[in-house]
Amino acid sequence: MDIVVCIKRVPDVAEADVEIESSGLRIDDSDLSWGMNEWDTFAVEEALRLKEAHGGSVTALTVGGEDDEEVLRRALAMGADQALHLQDDAFAGADPLGVAKILAAAIGKRPYDLVLTGAVSGDTGSAQLGGMLAALLDVPQVALATRTAFADGKLEVQHEVEGGLERVVELDLPAVVTVQTGINQPRYVSIRGIRKVASVEIPVEGAAELGLAAGALAAQVTLKELFLPPTGDGAEILEGNTDEVVEKLVERLRERGGI
Amino acid sequence: MAIKVLCIVERAGSALDDTAWELLGAARALAGDGGSVGAALLGDGVGDLAADLARGYDDVWVFDDARLAAWDGEANARAVAPLVAREKPALILSAHTNLGIDFAPGLSVRVGVPLLPDCLALEHADGGYVAVRAIYGGKVHARFACAPSEHGAMATLRAGAFAAAEPGADASGEIHAETLAADVGQGRRPVRTVEPDAGEVDITQASILVGVGRGIEDEENLEVVQSLAEALGAEVACSRPVVDKGWLPKSRQVGTSGLTVKPKVYIAVGISGSFQHMGGIKGSPFLVAINKDARAPIFGVADVGVVDDLFDVVPALEEKIREAKG
Ligand SMILES: Cc1cc2nc3c(=O)[nH]c(=O)nc-3n(C[C@H](O)[C@H](O)[C@H](O)COP(=O)(O)OP(=O)(O)OC[C@H]3O[C@@H](n4cnc5c(N)ncnc54)[C@H](O)[C@@H]3O)c2cc1C
Ligand SMILES: Nc1ncnc2c1ncn2[C@@H]1O[C@H](COP(=O)(O)O)[C@@H](O)[C@H]1O
Numbered sequence: 103m104d105i106v107v108c109i110k111r112v113p114d115v116a117e118a119d120v121e122i123e124s125s126g127l128r129i130d131d132s133d134l135s136w137g138m139n140e141w142d143t144f145a146v147e148e149a150l151r152l153k154e155a156h157g158g159s160v161t162a163l164t165v166g167g168e169d170d171e172e173v174l175r176r177a178l179a180m181g182a183d184q185a186l187h188l189q190d191d192a193f194a195g196a197d198p199l200g201v202a203k204i205l206a207a208a209i210g211k212r213p214y215d216l217v218l219t220g221a222v223s224g225d226t227g228s229a230q231l232g233g234m235l236a237a238l239l240d241v242p243q244v245a246l247a248t249r250t251a252f253a254d255g256k257l258e259v260q261h262e263v264e265g266g267l268e269r270v271v272e273l274d275l276p277a278v279v280t281v282q283t284g285i286n287q288p289r290y291v292s293i294r295g296i297r298k299v300a301s302v303e304i305p306v307e308g309a310a311e312l313g314l315a316a317g318a319l320a321a322q323v324t325l326k327e328l329f330l331p332p333t334g335d336g337a338e339i340l341e342g343n344t345d346e347v348v349e350k351l352v353e354r355l356r357e358r359g360g361i
Numbered sequence: 362m363a364i365k366v367l368c369i370v371e372r373a374g375s376a377l378d379d380t381a382w383e384l385l386g387a388a389r390a391l392a393g394d395g396g397s398v399g400a401a402l403l404g405d406g407v408g409d410l411a412a413d414l415a416r417g418y419d420d421v422w423v424f425d426d427a428r429l430a431a432w433d434g435e436a437n438a439r440a441v442a443p444l445v446a447r448e449k450p451a452l453i454l455s456a457h458t459n460l461g462i463d464f465a466p467g468l469s470v471r472v473g474v475p476l477l478p479d480c481l482a483l484e485h486a487d488g489g490y491v492a493v494r495a496i497y498g499g500k501v502h503a504r505f506a507c508a509p510s511e512h513g514a515m516a517t518l519r520a521g522a523f524a525a526a527e528p529g530a531d532a533s534g535e536i537h538a539e540t541l542a543a544d545v546g547q548g549r550r551p552v553r554t555v556e557p558d559a560g561e562v563d564i565t566q567a568s569i570l571v572g573v574g575r576g577i578e579d580e581e582n583l584e585v586v587q588s589l590a591e592a593l594g595a596e597v598a599c600s601r602p603v604v605d606k607g608w609l610p611k612s613r614q615v616g617t618s619g620l621t622v623k624p625k626v627y628i629a630v631g632i633s634g635s636f637q638h639m640g641g642i643k644g645s646p647f648l649v650a651i652n653k654d655a656r657a658p659i660f661g662v663a664d665v666g667v668v669d670d671l672f673d674v675v676p677a678l679e680e681k682i683r684e685a686k687g
Contacts, residue, residue, distance in 0.1 A: 115497045116575070116633060117654050122501065129501060199475065221462070226496045226503070228457075228478035233434070233466025242435050242548030245463040246618075260555060262459050262618045264373060266611075269431060270552040277548065280462075282618075284605030322475035326491065326504040331658070337650060337666035347667055348677045351649065352685055354665050358647040360569055360593065360626035361685060 103158035103215045103252065103275075105149040108205055108235070109142040109177055111170040112225040122328045129328065138173045139227075141220025145281040147288040148250060149218050150181045156252050158215070159183045165193055165204045171304060178299040179291045190308030197321035198227075202234035204319070207312040210239060216257065217278040221246050232280035243278040244271055248285050362485060363395035367450035369441060369468075370400050370414065371432065371460050377410055380456035380518070382525035385417045387483060387518055388454055389526055401444060401539075403437050405430035415534035417526055422448075424539045428546045434463025435549045438471055443542050445472045450513055452490070457517040459618065469515045477507045477516040490514055498633055499658035519636065520617075557620075560612020562596055569595035570624045572615060574638075575602040576631020576652065576671055583608060585672065586630055589679045592686070598622065600638050616641035631671050634659025651675065 113134035121130040138146075149160045162177035164170050165188040174185035188204050196204065209217060217239075222229035229245070236243030248268060249260035257273045262282060273279070309316065340347045355361045366388040370381040381400070388398040399420035402411055411423045424440050445453065445468075453468070455461050457479040469476035477483065481502070482493040489508045496503050507514050564570060571590040577583060583597075590597045597613060604614045615622050616638045623644035630651045632638060639662060642648070650663035653670050660666045667674050 115500055119656060120497060120500045129497065197475075199470070202470075224498065228494065229462045230466040230469075230476060230478050233463070234470050234476075237438070237467040237470035243463075243467060244549060245434060246459055258552065261463070263432065263463075263554075264371075264378075264459055264617075265621070266557040266619055268555040268557075270555060271433070272550045272552050274548045283601065287607070322508045322510065323477060324506050324508075326506050328501050328503050331495065331499065331502045331661065333661045337648075337660045337663035339655075339660070339666045339668060344669065344673050344677050347669065348674065348681045351665065351667065351678060352681045354647075355593075355626065355649070355682075356685070358626060358664075360628075360647065361682060 103152055103156050104213060105152060105158060105160050106163060106209050106214050106217045107142070107145050107149045107160060107177070107182070108163050108217065108219040108231070109146065109173050110139045110164060110220070110223050110227075111136055111166060111173040112139045112223055115225075122330070126327050126329075127325055136169075136172070138176050139220050139223045139225070141222055141224070141281060141283055142173075143288040144283055144285050145218040145220050146177050146180050146182065147286045148281055150289070151286060152216070152250065152252060161186060163188060163205060163208060165189075165196070165201050174304055175296060175299050175302070176291060178302055179295040180289055185304045187304050187306045188308075188312070189306050192309045192316055192319065195321055196319050197323040198230050199234055199323070200319040200321060202231050202238055204312065204314065205231075205235055206238035207314055208307060209235075211312070215275045217276070219278065219280050221280045221282045229280070232278050236278035239276070239278065241276045241278060242273050243280070244273060245280045246282045247279050248282050250279065250285075363393045364391065364451040365396060365448070366392045366398045366452045366454060367445065367448060368398065368400050368418070369437070369453065369455040369464070370402055371456055371458060372404055372407070372410065377413060378456070378458075379525065380458065380520050381414065382417065382528065383520070383523045384454050384456065384518060386526035387523040391452060391483065391485065399448065399450070401441050403429045403432070403440060411536050412532045413528070415532035415536055416528035416530070418534045421534050421536045422539050423536060424541060426541050428541065431551050431554065432460045432463075433549065433551060434460065434467060436545045437464050438468040439545045439547070440541055441468060442471045444539060451509070452513055453515040455517050457519050461517050465515065465517045473512045474510050474515045475507050477505060477514070480516050480518050481522045483516050483518065490516065492516060495636070498635060500656060520640065558610070558612055560610050562612070564596050564598045564613055564615070565620055565622050567596040567622070568624050569593050569626045570598045570622060570628070571595050572598045572600065572627060572629045572632055573603060574600040574630065574632030577603065580606070580608040582672070585675050589628075589675050589682075592679045592682045595626075595628075600632050600635075629659055629663070630675060632659060633657045634662060
C-alpha cells in the first residue's frame with residue numbers, strides 16, 4: 103500500500119505565555135519550541151504500521167517554509183521512505199482550502215492508495231484539511247480514526263462519532279483518513295535517528311511543478327485580528343504560600359460540599 | 362439584509378441534537394427580517410423529527426432513507442450537495458461536532474463555498490462574514506473574514522456557543538421529501554457501531570471528581586491524584602492525553618469523545634481546559650483548577666484557581682483534607 107501522510111510543524115503553547123505581536127496578526131513565537139503536530143505523529147505511526155504489515159511505501163508531505171523541513175526529517179527518522187517539501191513564496195498567504203489544493207495537486211500527481219492526515223492541527227487548525235482534501239481528490243474519507251485494518255483491498259476504519267460512541271466503516275481505496283490521538287503509541291525517535299537522516303536530500307516542489315496558477319490559491323478566508331480571550335468572571339485565584347492557599351481551598355471545598 | 366440560510370441539523374440517537382436549535386438561533390439572526398431559514402434532516406424514519414423542526418424552521422428538507430440510518434459525513438455531503446445547488450442558500454450552517462468534522466469540509470468543497478469552521482461568533486461584515494474562533498488551544502482568539510464565492514459561504518458553529526431559538530407551538534414550516542443522489546453511499550459503507558466499554562467505576566455517578574491531565578507528566582505520578590481522591594472520597598477522572606498514553610482507561614475520560622459527568626465538585630489538576638474536555642462537564646459543578654500556567658484557559662471558567670505546581674499543591678491539599686476530616 104502506498105501511503106501519503108500530511109504533516110505540519112507547529113509551536114507548543116501549552117505552558118507558554120503567549121504574546122500577540124503589534125501587527126495583531128501573529129503571536130510572538132520566537133521563544134516557543136516547535137515540533138510535529140501531535141495528531142500527525144499518530145498519523146505517521148499508523149502509516150508506518152500499515153506499511154510494515156502490508157508492504158508498500160510511506161511518503162511524508164508538508165506545505166510550509168524552510169524551517170518546516172524539520173518535521174519531514176522527523177518523519178524520515180521514524181521510518182518514512184520519502185519526504186516532499188511543498189514550498190513556494192506563492193503559498194505564503196494560502197488559506198486552509200489553498201493548503202488543501204496544494205496537497206491535492208502534489209498527491210494527485212503520483213500513485214497512492216491512502217492519504218493520512220492528523221485530525222486537527224493544534225495551533226490554528228480546525229479539523230478541516232482532511233475532508234477538503236478528499237473532496238478535491240474526489241475519493242471517500244472518514245474523520246477521527248481510532249483504528250485501521252486492511253484486508254482484501256479494503257480499509258476498515260473505526261472512528262469517533264458522538265458521545266463516546268465509535269463506528270466502523272469500510273472504505274474503498276484510494277481514500278483519505280484523518281487520525282485521532284491514541285490510535286497507537288508513536289515510536290520514539292532518538293537523536294541518533296535524526297542524525298542519520300540529516301543529510302538526506304528532500305525534494306522541493308513549488309507552484310510551477312504542481313501546475314498551480316497563482317489565482318488558484320487566492321484566499322477567501324483571511325485572518326483579521328488576534329486577541330486574548332475575554333476572561334469572563336474568571337476564577338477566584340487563591341493567593342499566598344502553599345500552606346495558606348491549601349487552607350483557603352479546604353474552606354471553599356467545605357462550603358461547597360466537597361468535604 | 363435578508364438572506365436564505367440552510368442548516369444541516371444533527372440527530373443524537375433518535376432525537377434532535379441540541380445544536381439543531383442553536384443553529385436556528387444563529388441562522389435567524391443572520392437571515393435578517395424577510396430572510397428564510399431552512400433545515401436539512403438526514404436519517405431513516407425521521408418523520409417525527411421533521412415535524413419537530415417545522416416548529417422553528419421555515420422549510421425542512423428531509424432525506425429519509427435506510428442508507429442514512431447512521432450519520433455518515435461522506436454520504437450526507439453527497440446527499441445535501443444537490444439540495445444546495447437547487448435552493449442556493451447564501452449561507453450554510455452546521456455544527457462543529459465530531460459528526461460535523463466528518464461532514465462539513467467535504468460539503469464546502471463539493472458545493473464550492475469557503476468554510477469558516479468552529480465559530481464562537483458569526484456576523485455579516487463587508488458583504489461577507491466575520492467569525493471569532495479560539496486557536497492555540499484556546500489561549501488566543503482570532504477574527505477571520507470570509508469572502509463568499511458565487512455560491513455563498515459555509516460556517517460550522519461550536520456546540521453551546523450560540524443561544525438556542527425556542528421552537529414555536531405549531532409546525533408551520535413546510536416539509537419537503539427529498540430523493541437521494543445516485544452517488545450516496547459510494548466508497549464508504551457502515552459496518553457496525555461500537556459502544557464504549559463500561560469501566561470498573563462509573564464516573565458519571567460520582568459527586569466529587571478529581572480530574573487529571575497531561576500536567577501529571579508520568580504514569581507513576583498518578584498516585585498523587587489517586588491519594589487526593591481517596592482523601593476526598595472522590596473518583597479519579599482524566600483528560601484525553603492520559604487515556605491516549607494508556608495510563609488510565611477510557612471509562613475515566615471526560616469530554617466530547619469521552620463521558621459526560623455532572624458532579625457537585627470537579628477538581629481539575631494539570632488540565633488546560635480545552636472545550637472538548639469542558640464539554641463533558643455538565644450541571645455547573647464547583648470547579649477548582651490547579652495549574653501552573655496562569656493563562657491556562659481553565660481559569661476563565663473555574664470558580665477557584667490555584668496557580669502553582671501540582672506536585673506541591675496536591676500533596677499539601679491531601680494532607681489538609683485528612684486533617685480536616687480528622
Ligand atoms: C475531536 C476531538 C475530541 C476530543 N475529545 C476530548 C475529550 O473527550 N476529552 C479531553 O479531555 N480531550 C479531548 N480532546 C483533546 C483536547 O483537544 C485537548 O488536547 C486535551 O483536552 C488536552 O488535555 P490536557 O488539558 O490534559 O493537556 P494540555 O492541554 O497539554 O494541558 C496540560 C496542562 O497542565 C499544566 N501543567 C503542566 N505541568 C504542570 C504542573 N507540574 N503543575 C500544574 N500544572 C501543570 C499546563 O500548564 C497545561 O495547562 C479532543 C480533541 C479532538 C480534536
Ligand atoms: N501546512 C500543512 N502541510 C501539510 N499538512 C497539513 C498542513 N496543515 C494541515 N495539515 C494536515 O491537516 C491536518 C488537519 O489540519 P487542520 O485542518 O489545519 O486542523 C493536520 O493534522 C495535518 O495532517
